[in-house]
Amino acid sequence: QPTLLKEIYTELYITEGGIETASKKRATEDTAVKCHDIFKPLNGRVTPIRTVLTKGVAGIGKTVSVHKFILDWAEGKANQDIHFIFALPFRDLNLIKDEYSLIDLLHHFLPELKSLESTELFRYKVLLIFDGLDECRLPLDFQNNESWFDLTKKTSLDVLLTNLIKGNLLPSALLWITSRPAAANQISPECVHRVTEIRGFNDAQKEEYFRKRFIDQSLASRIITHVKSSRSLFIMCHIPVFCWISATVFERIFSEIDSGEIPRTLTEMYTHFLIFQASLKNEKYMENGGTKLNNCSKSSKELLLKLGKLAFHNLEKGNLIFYEQDLAENGIDVTEASVYSGVCTEVFKEEYGLYQEKVYCFVHLSIQEYLAALYVFLSNSSADLLKTAVDEALRSKNGHLDLYLRFLLGLSTDSSEILLQRLPAQTRFSSHNIKQTAQYIKKKIQENLSAERTINLFHCLNELGDNSLTEEVQRYLSSGSLSAADLSPAQWSALAFVLLMSDKELDVFDLKKYIRSDEVILHTSVTKEQIWQNKNLLLQVLNVTKLEQSKMCIIQ
Incomplete structure (x- = not known):
């Protein structure tokens, strides 16, 4: 059952400044920012803020923060000086192939505003939100794109966006861009007036989330106690999407007499999550119920692998939204996909996209990344698979394979093998191969990598059990x-x-x-x-x- 955002929303810890500004501050100068105040100058500053870049790791709450900002504005609770908010997610912008003027682009997203003339935009305070820069498939060539000042003249979407961000187009508008950290450098620093970082939940907010999540407070208390018993689990719960996954998993585990081993790593948690989601389909259609993948029906196993194939091939291309043709190319029947999205609502969903055409997507990018790793793990037996995956992730310019790599490494361990027993095309990795991969990762840590990549490699070692x-x-x-x-x-x-x-x-x-x-x-x-x-x-x-x-x- 869907839950209203304002009922489940838990305040996030957001700070002003990213790596560059943080290195110039003293420890006592860490400045917290409320989500609805990101365009308000702080500490007596008077310089207006036009463009805000908000960074945060996968699942930290960037998109939810955007939704909460819009909800508070729509309900008259904050930012009432803004007349229009246009939410333009990059995953939707990626679908646009034709040339547009800025005014046509806004009309395209909101046909109800076709009576709005281009000259009128300057009379209103407008906020444009570009969510998910890490999902952007446009080149965003700030250096070479031509300058563009005409709101009514058509050009490529890339030229429109770079000129909007530069301030050549509609300089009076506010801009809010969200991104995973590794992709944030696509925006020229001189175009950004404030950088904020979403750091997720602090310890008190983690507890608050679980108590809001469950009506049964005794269950909430039991889950909180268990999560706190593992420091690594408790710390990982600073990421809201991990709290959501954990809540789903532990609710199911604690309702069973024999739940088996309790997950301790990111990969184990996602594996349990997918196991339970697959078993929902079995229970719904009176198939062979159970909570282990080896008890799932053959059709459920096959569909998971098909979804994994879809996830992987489109993760490589940067595709996050799929059409019926994409499903067919990966052996997925449309009816089968509709049934799955209707039952496993926390994995795969069916919706109507920009052109009112039926489209499909994974509920969260991390779900797509996990299923992509599962597919590659089960369909490859190369001894160099893990080492090659490390190299590919490090070569990625925007870090889009970082989480996929963590999942792939985590799936190669003995604990994951127990969870995934009897799946078709099972791949075995020897302990020697895993040790070699760990040594290779430690060698890479010695190199001059970015902060994000170095920390991700430590997480990878954690998934492999190498401490x-x-x-x-x-x-x-x-x-x-x-x-x-x-x-x-x-x-x-x-x-x-x-x-x-x-x-x-x-x-x-x-x-x-x-x-x-x-x-x-x-x-x-x-x-x-x-x-x-x-x-x-x-x-x-x-x-x-x-x-x-x-x-x-x-x-x-």
């Missing part, structure tokens, strides 16, 4: 002292990861206990919660060591 780098750092910590010369850049990155993701409680992190320096000893103690909420505190560790690469990793 050797973090264990090395923990041994240094337990020795009682730590000098800048003791650790490599990769180990400094691991130190940040230990502090943020360790299963062991670290109530107080006393910097002077661990860091020796000829220049300065940092006399400060901070709680782990403060470290998580304010990553700039970790900069103090790196400022002592002067390791700029690791500093960037720790900020991210």
Whole structure:
């Protein structure tokens, strides 16, 4: 049953500034921003803000924040100085092939406003929201695209967008762009007046989400207790979509007598989630019920693999919306897809798109990324598959294969094999192959990668169950002292990861206990919660060591 956004919505922790601005701030200057205040100058500033770029990892709540902003505006609760809001998601813009003028483009999305003349746009305060820059398939060539100033003259969508963002077209309009971090650099920095970062839920907000999610408060309490029992699970729940997946999984697990092993990693959680969704179809149509994929009917197994094929081939192309032709090309019958979307409403959905044509999509991009990894895992037996996937993900300009890589590596472990037993075309990876992959990832961590890629590789090691780098750092910590010369850049990155993701409680992190320096000893103690909420505190560790690469990793 659908739930109204205002009933389930939990406030997110949003800060002003990204990596670049955070590195120039002191720890105490981390500025929180309310979602509905992102266009309002803070701290006495008077410079107007035209373009806001909001960054955040997959599932952190970017799209939901957009919806909440629009809802509050529509209900008269905030931003009433804005007359029109045009929400133009990149996944919809990707479908546009013809040339348009800006006014025609707005009429195309909202035919009800065809009476609105181009000259009238300048009389109103307009907000244009471009959600999901990481899903954009346009080149966005800011350097070479021609300048464009005419609202009524047709041109390519790429030229329209770059000139809108530059301020050549409709300079009086406000612009809000959301993106995963790795894709955010597609926008020229001089075009952005404010950068915000969505960091997800803090600990109190995690509990609030679960209590809003369940009417049965005893069930909510039980789930909260279990999630808190695993530090890694509890920390991962700062990502709202992970809270949603976890709530679905644990509700089902706690309703069963024999639920088996409780998931501990991202991949295991998504695997349980898909298992339960597949079993819903079985129960609905009186097939062989059960909660393990090996108890699902043959048709359910086959459909999951077909969906995985659809997910993978379109993830490579950057396609997130599918038509009947796309389904047919991947062996999916339209009727079968409609039935699946009607039952498994949290995996695959059928809707009417921009042109009122029936289209299909996965409920969340992370679901598509998981199913793509599942398909590749089950249909390949190459010994170099995992290593090749690491290289492909690192070559990706916008990071669109990062989460897919984590899932693919997680599926190769013994724990995932138990969950996926008896699926057709099962692929086995030897422990030797997995160890080789882990070593290869650790070698890559030593290279000069971006902050986002380095942290993602640590998550990949977690999925593989390899904690050797973090264990090395923990041994240094337990020795009682730590000098800048003791650790490599990769180990400094691991130190940040230990502090943020360790299963062991670290109530107080006393910097002077661990860091020796000829220049300065940092006399400060901070709680782990403060470290998580304010990553700039970790900069103090790196400022002592002067390791700029690791500093960037720790900020991210």
